[in-house]
Amino acid sequence: MTGSSLSGGLDPRVRAAAVSAPVRSAALRPWRTQSAQRLAFGYALLAPAALYVLLLVGAPFLFSLYLAVSDANVGDPVARFIGLENFRSAWEMDTFWIALQNSVIFLVVAAVLKSLLGTSLAFLLLQDFKGKKLVRGLVVIPFTLPIAISVLSWKWMYDSQFSVINWVLSRMGLIGQFGTDGWPIWLGDPKLALVACILVNVWRTFPFSAIVLLAGFTSVPSEVIDAAKVDGCSFLQRFRHVVVPMIFPILMIGFLFDTVFTLSDLSVVYLLTQGGPGNATKILPVLAYQIGIQAGNLGRGAAIALFLVPLLVPALILVLRNLKRREY
Amino acid sequence: MSDGRPVPTDVHSLSRRGFLKTTGAGVAGGALATMLDARQAPAQIKGTTLRILQWSHFIPAYDTWFDNVFVKEWGDKNGVKVRVDHIPHLELPARMAAEFAAGAGHDIIMNGSSILTRLYYKSLADITDVYDSVGKKYGGWIPTAGPLVQVEGRTYGIPMFYILLPMTWRKDLFDANNLKAPDTWELARVAARTLKPKGHPTGIQFSQCADANLNWRSLLFSFGGAEADPSGENILIDSKETREALRFAKALFDEGMTAEVFSWDDASDNRYLASGVACWIHDAISAYRSTEDTNPPVFQNTHLAMEPAGPGGKRVSVSAANVYMVWKFSKNQQAAKEFLAHYMDNDLEGMKQSRGYNMPYLLGNTKKPMPIIGADPKMQILQDFPKIVAFYGYPGPFTTPIQEVVNLFVLPDMFTRVARGQNVEDVMKWGVGEYRRIFAKHKRA
Numbered sequence: 001m002t003g004s005s006l007s008g009g010l011d012p013r014v015r016a017a018a019v020s021a022p023v024r025s026a027a028l029r030p031w032r033t034q035s036a037q038r039l040a041f042g043y044a045l046l047a048p049a050a051l052y053v054l055l056l057v058g059a060p061f062l063f064s065l066y067l068a069v070s071d072a073n074v075g076d077p078v079a080r081f082i083g084l085e086n087f088r089s090a091w092e093m094d095t096f097w098i099a100l101q102n103s104v105i106f107l108v109v110a111a112v113l114k115s116l117l118g119t120s121l122a123f124l125l126l127q128d129f130k131g132k133k134l135v136r137g138l139v140v141i142p143f144t145l146p147i148a149i150s151v152l153s154w155k156w157m158y159d160s161q162f163s164v165i166n167w168v169l170s171r172m173g174l175i176g177q178f179g180t181d182g183w184p185i186w187l188g189d190p191k192l193a194l195v196a197c198i199l200v201n202v203w204r205t206f207p208f209s210a211i212v213l214l215a216g217f218t219s220v221p222s223e224v225i226d227a228a229k230v231d232g233c234s235f236l237q238r239f240r241h242v243v244v245p246m247i248f249p250i251l252m253i254g255f256l257f258d259t260v261f262t263l264s265d266l267s268v269v270y271l272l273t274q275g276g277p278g279n280a281t282k283i284l285p286v287l288a289y290q291i292g293i294q295a296g297n298l299g300r301g302a303a304i305a306l307f308l309v310p311l312l313v314p315a316l317i318l319v320l321r322n323l324k325r326r327e328y
Numbered sequence: 329m330s331d332g333r334p335v336p337t338d339v340h341s342l343s344r345r346g347f348l349k350t351t352g353a354g355v356a357g358g359a360l361a362t363m364l365d366a367r368q369a370p371a372q373i374k375g376t377t378l379r380i381l382q383w384s385h386f387i388p389a390y391d392t393w394f395d396n397v398f399v400k401e402w403g404d405k406n407g408v409k410v411r412v413d414h415i416p417h418l419e420l421p422a423r424m425a426a427e428f429a430a431g432a433g434h435d436i437i438m439n440g441s442s443i444l445t446r447l448y449y450k451s452l453a454d455i456t457d458v459y460d461s462v463g464k465k466y467g468g469w470i471p472t473a474g475p476l477v478q479v480e481g482r483t484y485g486i487p488m489f490y491i492l493l494p495m496t497w498r499k500d501l502f503d504a505n506n507l508k509a510p511d512t513w514e515l516a517r518v519a520a521r522t523l524k525p526k527g528h529p530t531g532i533q534f535s536q537c538a539d540a541n542l543n544w545r546s547l548l549f550s551f552g553g554a555e556a557d558p559s560g561e562n563i564l565i566d567s568k569e570t571r572e573a574l575r576f577a578k579a580l581f582d583e584g585m586t587a588e589v590f591s592w593d594d595a596s597d598n599r600y601l602a603s604g605v606a607c608w609i610h611d612a613i614s615a616y617r618s619t620e621d622t623n624p625p626v627f628q629n630t631h632l633a634m635e636p637a638g639p640g641g642k643r644v645s646v647s648a649a650n651v652y653m654v655w656k657f658s659k660n661q662q663a664a665k666e667f668l669a670h671y672m673d674n675d676l677e678g679m680k681q682s683r684g685y686n687m688p689y690l691l692g693n694t695k696k697p698m699p700i701i702g703a704d705p706k707m708q709i710l711q712d713f714p715k716i717v718a719f720y721g722y723p724g725p726f727t728t729p730i731q732e733v734v735n736l737f738v739l740p741d742m743f744t745r746v747a748r749g750q751n752v753e754d755v756m757k758w759g760v761g762e763y764r765r766i767f768a769k770h771k772r773a
Binding site: 073074075076089092093094095155158159160161162179185186187188189193273274275276277278279290291293294295296297298300 | 421422424425428429442444447448449450451527534535536537586587588589590591592593596599600603605728731732735736737741744745748758761762765769
């Protein structure tokens, strides 16, 4: 038995020491605090995603930077540092500027069309009608079909001789007969070819935009919409002042995904036209593939592909800034 | 011949070691000779695995024979497990790059049309011995075969076969309009000009596809033009012959084609012929064969012709080359070499199985009558092609700058620009500029 128990309580010095002990140990070992442990737990949860991004996005990006400043080619294991020579070579190429211009046109036109069609489709799918679930399943088919199969089907539909689109339009009297000037050559006319490629890209990916928007629309509480209706807001006013602000983060993420998907879409153009006729549909990913892989100049291919970054960065900044502004 | 007298020998001068050496060498030499003669593979390849990557042949029956009969029999006979993977020919360069980067993959890899020897030769096995022995056995290779696979005096590939793109024409339409057979490019143009108003235009791809690269080169070279000199170092595209070829193509388009050709891919001309519309096309014999299957009445009247001659009477047929290569990282190079030698021993059987599609590079196998094409009166003309066959880069080799020129479709784009109405001199300025820029870049590297 101790003196403290005899006196019916702890000696104040002992008590003070007992109270201050955990405080001192926490001061010595800050990672033992509850908040620090919570933070560590948070980072642990984040680690797999961070590692994934680092390995599958960061590492290839850094590797492409390395390739872009080297004379690497597909058949030579040793690459020399050549500075910005690959970028200079790309700038000197006539085809590079055509590809850059086409990439911007492709991105902007496809984005506008996808926004319009995606929003319309999302509103349609929001309505109550018979077979709604089936229709919702069907509309995502273009997005889920293997790209090679769907694009080859389009290639047939755009065929200069057997185009089902042309035969239908011709029967309807909207275009001329086969063999006449009124018969459109979808993949042979420079302007039509770019339009044809954009249309296939839009057809393939606008259901994705619609699904993203639909997810956003369904998250808006019906009470808020009802309140706006009671206040006399029209459909467009409700959309602009109520729905859009509420689903803004989703819209921004959708926009970012869409920009990345469109800019890096190699398959549609490659399978339909390989960049022709006469470079009319050449976009940066196709040019990078032709130079980097087919012609074997990995360095120059990587440099051309890296020109996509300045196109993507403004979109990324726009999205992140808007999201951050809304956070506070 | 022996004269029957015994050969005097000094038995005392032959030591036991010397005797063993002499007899040992004799036995080994005899065994090797027998093995080569019987194409019997050495014992060390028994129990190994050989992996081959190649295209999906345009004649599916060839793949069936190759995978299930030819390869199987060789594998069973030599105790080698052979695995053959097929991918579309356009994917071969990307797959080759991936296998090179990984340092692993197949033992034998095929190159089709884009022959990448000069890009990869440092990573390919030197198979000069196989190339030389096969060549010696079958009377040598056609002259344009070597530059496809040789770099700095060594050989890094075995030319398998090439694909011809002959003139394929409708005899009934020509006869009905008193037109001469398209033996020259001028006669072909006259026929197209005459038959287009009657609903039978012609067509060559003015687009970015493999056939465009091949067809326009055939025309250019037959007009006396050239891409690079025999060293492959100097560009020869800037010539009056190139200008003449461009002007001719423009006239051919205006008079005998429709705008469809700007959208064509490699198979469009096949369909054009099979549909009964085309008066002639310049394409691989797959077009002829597919018409046989899909439109027999048109096939009856479809004939094959020699490569049309240019204004000076020159004929050059640019063909699609196909080559087998062996990776240096392959752990089974011995089996790969044995297989390639065996493959070339069966060159003519491959030609049969491909219905005459696979044309042989070996001169001994080009003797008439050749299998399939020698027996078919309409195809016999193809036997005259080996002496006029050329490949990309003609008269130079298929160098890396030419490879880039081909992959960026510079030459078909020159023809397309002219056909679309651009001035020939402006197009020449653009095209020559592209050639110079690409060649200069490779020299800098």
